[in-house]
Amino acid sequence: MIKGQFPIEKFRFLETPFYYYDIDLLRQTLDIIKKETQGKNYHIHYAVKANANPRILREISSYGFGADCVSGNEILRAVECGFSPSNIVFAGVGKTDKEINLALDSDIFCFNVESLPEMETIEGLASKKGKRARIALRINPNIDAHTHEYITTGLNENKFGLNEQDLPKALNFITGASHIELIGIHFHIGSQITDLCAFENLCVRAMGWKHWFENRGVRLQLINVGGGLGINYKHPNHCPIANFESYFRLFDKHMKLNDDQSIHFEPGRSVVAPCGSLIAQTVYVKEGLSKKFLIIDAGMTDLIRPALYQAFHHIENMSSEEEPTCYDVVGPICESSDTFGKNREINKAKRGDLIAIRSAGAYGEVMASQYNCRKLPKSYFSDQI
Numbered sequence: 231m232i233k234g235q236f237p238i239e240k241f242r243f244l245e246t247p248f249y250y251y252d253i254d255l256l257r258q259t260l261d262i263i264k265k266e267t268q269g270k271n272y273h274i275h276y277a278v279k280a281n282a283n284p285r286i287l288r289e290i291s292s293y294g295f296g297a298d299c300v301s302g303n304e305i306l307r308a309v310e311c312g313f314s315p316s317n318i319v320f321a322g323v324g325k326t327d328k329e330i331n332l333a334l335d336s337d338i339f340c341f342n343v344e345s346l347p348e349m350e351t352i353e354g355l356a357s358k359k360g361k362r363a364r365i366a367l368r369i370n371p372n373i374d375a376h377t378h379e380y381i382t383t384g385l386n387e388n389k390f391g392l393n394e395q396d397l398p399k400a401l402n403f404i405t406g407a408s409h410i411e412l413i414g415i416h417f418h419i420g421s422q423i424t425d426l427c428a429f430e431n432l433c434v435r436a437m438g439w440k441h442w443f444e445n446r447g448v449r450l451q452l453i454n455v456g457g458g459l460g461i462n463y464k465h466p467n468h469c470p471i472a473n474f475e476s477y478f479r480l481f482d483k484h485m486k487l488n489d490d491q492s493i494h495f496e497p498g499r500s501v502v503a504p505c506g507s508l509i510a511q512t513v514y515v516k517e518g519l520s521k522k523f524l525i526i527d528a529g530m531t532d533l534i535r536p537a538l539y540q541a542f543h544h545i546e547n548m549s550s551e552e553e554p555t556c557y558d559v560v561g562p563i564c565e566s567s568d569t570f571g572k573n574r575e576i577n578k579a580k581r582g583d584l585i586a587i588r589s590a591g592a593y594g595e596v597m598a599s600q601y602n603c604r605k606l607p608k609s610y611f612s613d614q615i
C-alpha cells in the first residue's frame with residue numbers, strides 16, 4: 231500500500247461510509263482513451279449505468295464522449311450532465327413506450343434494439359411522431375466471455391439481444407418499415423473480461439455478421455462492440471488503468487471496415503472502477519472461535535458487488551502500520567452475505583481505523599440501497615476536499 235495516497239487527515243472529519251473519487255486518475259484514464267481512439271473511426275459511449283454520479287458524468291462528457299443509457303432516466307441524467315443527445319445510444323430489453331417516446335423526443339443517436347416486438351413498437355411510436363428512428367440490432371454472438379454467469383450476456387439462451395434465427399425476420403420487417411432506419415449492429419458479450427481472446431472472437435463474429443448484412447444489400451454505418459473490458463481488482467496500485475492500448479489495438483487488427491464505417495465502444499467499468507474507493511470506519515474487531523472479524527460501518531447497501539456476485543475488492547487499513555492480520559471483513563447489515571472479504575491480510579485494526587475498499591467506482595454507488603433504513607452514501611472528490 232502506498233501511504234499518503236489518500237488524504238486520510240481530511241477523511242477524519244467526514245462521516246463514514248462514503249465514496250471517494252480520485253479525479254486525477256479518472257482524467258488520466260480518459261486521456262488514454264482519447265489518445266487511443268483519436269484519428270480513427272472510433273466512437274466512445276460511456277455506459278452510464280456503471281456510475282451515474284453527476285460530477286463523474288460531467289468529467290466524462292467534457293471529453294466529448296457519448297453515453298450508453300439503459301433507461302429513460304439515464305438519458306435525462308446524461309443530457310443534464312453535458313452529453314449530447316446526438317451521441318447517446320439506448321439499450322435495454324424492456325424499453326417502455328414512455329422511455330421510447332422520451333428517446334424519440336430527445337433525438338438520440340441510436341436505439342440498440344433487443345427484440346422483434348421492441349422493433350415493432352419503436353416503428354409504431356416513431357410513426358405517430360412522424361419521425362425516423364435510427365436503430366442497431368443487438369445480436370447475441372454466442373460467445374462465452376469466461377466471466378461470472380451473472381455478468382455474462384453473450385450466450386444464446388439469454389434475455390439480451392436477438393438470436394441468429396430472428397435476424398431474417400427482423401430484416402424483413404425493417405425493409406417494409408418507414409419509421410426506422412437500420413444503421414448498425416450491436417454486441418455486448420459480458421463484463422469484467424480480462425482474457426482479450428473473447429474480444430478477438432467477437433471481432434470474428436461481428437465481421438461475419440457484417441458480411442451477412444452486406445450479402446443482403448444492407449450497408450451498415452457502424453458496428454457497436456459494447457463494453458466489458460476488465461480491470462485488475464487484485465492490484466489497484468500497480469495496475470490503476472485498464473489495458474486500453476491492447477484492447478483498442480485488437481480491434482485495429484481484427485476489424486476490417488470500409489472508410490465510411492465506424493466502430494462504437496461502450497466502456498463502463500474500465501473507465502470508472504479504479505478511481506473510486508468506499509471509505510469506512512472500523513466499528514468493532516470481534517474475536518470469533520477460529521477467526522477475527524473486522525466489522526465496518528459500510529455494508530452491502532453501500533457496495534453490493536461482493537454479496538451479489540462474489541466480487542473481489544482489495545481492502546486496506548489506512549490507519550495502521552501494524553503487522554498484517556487475517557480478518558473476515560463484514561458489514562452491519564442483517565444478511566450473512568454482507569461480507570466484503572474473507573481471510574484477508576490487513577494491517578492490524580482497532581476501533582475507529584479507516585478502511586478503504588478499493589476499485590469501487592463502478593457498480594458501487596449506483597447500486598446503493600436504503601435497506602435497514604440506512605442513508606445512501608455520500609461522495610467526495612479528490613479535488614474538492
Ligand SMILES: *Cc1c(COP(=O)(O)O)cnc(C)c1O
Pocket residue numbers: 277279280298321418420421422456457458459496497498499500592
Ligand atoms: C453494462 C453494459 C455496458 C458496460 O459494460 P462494462 O462491463 O461496465 O464495460 C456496455 N454496453 C451494454 C449494452 C451494457 O449493458
